[in-house]
Amino acid sequence: MAQKPSKKFILGADVGGTNIKTVLVDGRGEILAAVKRPTLGRRGRDALIERLVLTLKDTVKKSGAAMRDVAGAGIGFASPLDPGKGMVFNPPNLPGWSNVPLRDILMQKLKMPVSLDNDANLVALGEHWKGAGRGARCLVCLTLGTGVGGGIVLEGRIWHGAGGIAGEIGHMTLVRNGRRCACGNKGCLEAYASAQGLVLRMQELLKKRKVGKGGKITPENIGKWARSGDKLANQAIKDTGVILGVAIASIANILNPDVVVLGGGVSNLGGYLFDPVREEVKKRAFPKAVEELKIVKAELGDSAGALGAARSLMLSLDG
Ligand SMILES: [Zn+2]
Incomplete structure (x- = not known):
């Protein structure tokens, strides 16, 4: 007879530059409690670690469970890091x-097992566990936000590569001498398919046509203008979709994933974005690479990273 596990719950945390998001889940990933608090990273390293510990403890308290019922905590961190060593290198948004x-x-x-991974990898794992990529053999996830985060899940596990860098799809070079990227390279996908990339494209189109725009140029407004029939806004989203499609066509030929999940603010543009993405992938990739491929919107929103973090801890306990 199988032994009844004495510790039933798992903590997951997603520590970003702006917010700490935590969940307490059971073994099937049902959320018993969730907390979201500002990170307040400017107060320094030790203050943030204390705040994270307190937030995790409060999440357990909120659920009505006790710390002794918790098997461990998975932590997602918005930073280059070494998951094997559990080491955070130099987060761009957190001083100290x-x-x-x-x-x-x-x-x-916390006096319990802890695992650590990059936030975008954990979003991919979360979407594979409980979201848009359930059951996928090979899942590729792109988060189109301030930057472009990426993660690859193969056979249910994050693919880290030889040095822990795998999955940085946002920094795939698409234009040899293209726009400068935050990483220092030129022509990365991130420079075109992030929120800022879309805004830049809109500004380029406006400049070319020598027209102005009432209202601030944001991804939300560009979406609103496109829906009300604005041709330039529609074009800006289409151009962004095409370049994403170019990138995904290459990924399709290299990894042959069954699901590509698109999340983040830019993915809220619906068919204006997804139609050109799918069209471009079909045009460029091998037909066999597209046959089984679903390109879908992320389902978990804000909680994907924390859920993925909990899942990652579970997998580390399984060995
Ligand atoms: Zn880059």
Whole structure:
């Protein structure tokens, strides 16, 4: 007879530059409690670690469970890091962090197993576990927000590659001497398919036609203008979709995924974005690579990263 597990619940946290989001889940991924708080990263490293620990404890309290019922905590962090060593290198949005052994620090403070991974990888794992990519053998996830985050899930596990960098799809070079990217390279997907990339495209089109625009140029407004029949807004989204399609066609030929999930603010543009993406992929990739491929919108929204973090801890306990 199988032994009844004594610790039934798992914590998951997604630590971003703006917010800490946490969940307490059961083994099937049902959320028992969730908390969202500002990160307040400017207060420094130690204050943030204390805040994270407190938020995790409060999440357990809110659910009515006890800390002794928790098997461990999975942590997602918006930073380059080494998941194997549990080390955070240098988060771009958090001052005072450099080579911090965050996993070991948290294990000591929480007195339970802790796993650590990059936030975009965990969004991919979350969408594979409970969201738009359930059951996929190979899932590729792109989060189109301030930047373009990427993650690859193969046979239910995050693919980290040799040095932990795998999945940085936002930094796939698409234009040899293209726009400067935040990473220092030129012509990365992120420079075109992020929120800022879409805004830049809209500005280029307006400049070319020598017309102005009432209202601030944001992805939300561009979507609103497109829906009310504005041709330039429609074109800006289409151009963004085409370049995303070019990138996904290459991914389709290389990895042959069954699901590509698109999340983040830019993915809210619906068919204006998804139609040109799908068309371009069909035009460029091998027909066999497209046959089984579904390109879908993310389903979990805000909680994807924290859910993926909980899942990642579960997988690490399974060995
Ligand atoms: Zn880049």
